[in-house]
Amino acid sequence: MSSYSPAETAEKSGFSIDTLRYYEKIGLLSRIARNASGRRVFSDDDLQWLGMLRCLRETGMPIAEMLRYSELARGGSGTVRERVELLEAHDRRVEERIARLRDQQKQIQWKIDLYRGSVCDGTPG
């Protein structure tokens, strides 16, 4: 099996059918095959690409930048350097994001401890 209906693709990719159509419309997916009656037929390659999109999206990359990445990807091997730069920049942002989340998590835990203290010894806060 190497071709998938919109419904299967939605299920496997984690994007809704509407989102898949939307992504195709704005240019995040290109050249999605169609069968004789005009319906989309997704390939394993499409699924892999969708996996990448999902990863970028969920790590907070805006659609506009994903669009740039898609265009580069369509641009062939001459764009590999730029693609690497884009992904490296994103990687650094993710790194910072994680570090920040860790700090903020500490702040939340500190607050929880503070509340726990106030439960036990009656001090306000």
Place this chain on the structure above:
Amino acid sequence: MSSYSPAETAEKSGFSIDTLRYYEKIGLLSRIARNASGRRVFSDDDLQWLGMLRCLRETGMPIAEMLRYSELARGGSGTVRERVELLEAHDRRVEERIARLRDQQKQIQWKIDLYRGSVCDGTPG
């Protein structure tokens, strides 16, 4: 010094003046003092509360849930248990978020390495 103008508060809290007004309007800030001519005067307590709001907001808590937390905080010491539960639930979500980001970051780095390989040995991808 223990009272701050809207502009100072914006600068110190990291929220815009408009956002501060918006937060007061929807009930995330309560009883913000006013001077004789009706202007807001923020206190150190307000700033601390804003710090907490910022932490929750930036770790992805939706406004609706922050509103719930604010209401609990206004509800006095009887709500401490609920506040702890809310923060603990959020803490767990943050933890999951971090773990997921780490995995996704690995995926991005793997992709970068793959591109790097293709730069050096000429294989497509």
Place this chain on the structure above:
DNA sequence: GCTTGACCTGGAGCGGACTCCAGGTGGAAC
């Protein structure tokens, strides 16, 4: 040969979280 159901299209609508605007006020500086 009709119903059903999964799909198609273009375009409108939505939810969240702000952000901006018009029109007005009050105190300080010149």
Place this chain on the structure above:
DNA sequence: GTTCCACCTGGAGTCCGCTCCAGGTCAAGC
């Protein structure tokens, strides 16, 4: 006494990323 500036208000507008809708097509099952 007027200019200026930081602020006020209610409400409209914006941006992002989908999500939903109306109206239509096609293949399969009964």
